[in-house]
Amino acid sequence: MELVVKQQIYYSNKQLVPMKEVAESLLALEAVIRHSPQVLEALFPGTTIDAVDVFIKELRSESIWEDVVIKFVFGSQKKFDQFIENVRERVGMDNIVNNPQLLSAIILVLILSGGAYYLGKDAPEQRATIEANNNTIINIGAGMVEMSAEEFQVVVEAAIKDKPKLAKDAVRVVKPAKLDPTASITFSDNEKLQITPEAVRAMPRYMAVQEEEQFIEDFKKIEMELRATDLDSTKRGWAVVVPQLSERRVRLQLDPTVNPEELYERRKFTANATIIFGHDKEYKKIPKLVFLREIVR
Template identity: 55%
Template sequence: MQYQEVSQRVYYSNKEYVPLGEIAHSLIAFECLVKQAPEVLEALFPDAKIIDVEVFIKELRSDSIWEDLVVKLIFGNQQRFDECIDNTRQKLGIERIMNNNPNFLSAVLVAMILAGGAYYLGKSSTSSDKEAKATIEANNNTIIQIGAGMVDMTADEFTSIVISAIKDKEKLAKNALNVVKPAKLDANATITFNDDPHLKITNDSVRAMPEYKSASEELEEVIEDFHDVRLEIRAIDLDSTKRGWAVVAPSLHKKRVKLQLDPTIKPLDLKNKLSINGHITVVWGGDKKGNRMPKLIFLREILD
């Protein structure tokens, strides 16, 4: 088994203590992000075949947060390792990794983190999220210039490879936002790699990074009003306006949904009725696959 070790020093400039749990989650997210890096490295260096990646903690210090890590790129047997060096060194300069130059791998990782944040924000159409995305992309333009210069590529070529090589962009976004999360606990924090001020996630980018939410978590927060909707009554409780009620709204979803009555509606108004039309408010949620479905329906008004 042949491998190459590359050191990575990550510095969060937080001035206050950070809860251990936040650091642990960040380290796990960083490991997961590094394990996606071979997709980018193999796209940059087509002859390189990395069969596994391992991440080790060399040192962890609590004054701010210093994470001294070792990334082990595993290439397989000696022949594959030698072929990787011989076939790609003259093309794009993978010797920067082979010679344990940590800054090139750092440039790739920072570009991935920022790209993940921009991807996540790009799913939103709000003006604030668009501005945050532009902030992160401006930071990433600097990182991309550094990375592209190291392998004799244009910035556009480097960007295209980094973005297109990652297959699971949702996973990338989740890992990226969780890597940055400890820095968000300090209003002025930045994240710097290998003591290089150019390889930095700026404070503006840290603040622009949102909290990661899964598709189902995002859907749970959606509340919508609907007018003149037919409800099929499946269960009633004349002793309560909140418990024991259930309906199906066929025009919205086939699922049986919990119903809650507005205080102005008397339970007896629904007695002996199989269906009604009314104005409703729907709280949308999602299943494990992220599919949208109603979680709760408020009946605001019964229509005659």
């Protein structure tokens, strides 16, 4: 037996988005949706979902419109009937089939929770922006299933078995919207079920280098401690410690506009920089490479 739920996702980019970005985000969205059966089983105890299949019904550009069909597969009529009864008792069937906004809320909470997890504790302002957006969605989802916001959040987050994997996929889902600083991502044609432009900008960027997941953040007026210099090269032999982020020594690369002589006798300085991050074995965010854009003082 199957339960079919439709989702419409709208990226409000004003410019055309490269096909590669769209394809990657769609695959990531499918991966995020595959976490939803665990959440539904937690929200509706006694429910067992054997599988979930995701299909594209329609894809439109310039702005990106994605019409997605999600099929939850139940191993038997008994399991399906149990799910229907559980849902009917709590929210009514109209809220999950004819009005798919409960599933939209669950997917959005998964994406935003994943983004916050990816950031860790090292980017508090960005994380706070994402969590503020997430709290709005949590309140909407909680109201749909007659739960408190705290209970809904605990149930959803406890159902996530692989948080690092979800975090990687969440970043990829949002990536096309990050190409436009004003873009948002809206689900089910409901402006309240939205990843806001502020949250989109706060989500980390990433790039894959040598099969290692990495992402990029820009920093203004961040303090650094110079640990190694090489006046013969702006790319090799330089190293810094960025105390705000880590005590570990990190390779430094100078922008062509930066005069190496300005750094030669400095112990500490403040700068504008772009920093590439990776993760250690415990998935803690660590700086890998610092691009020095401008010396502030």
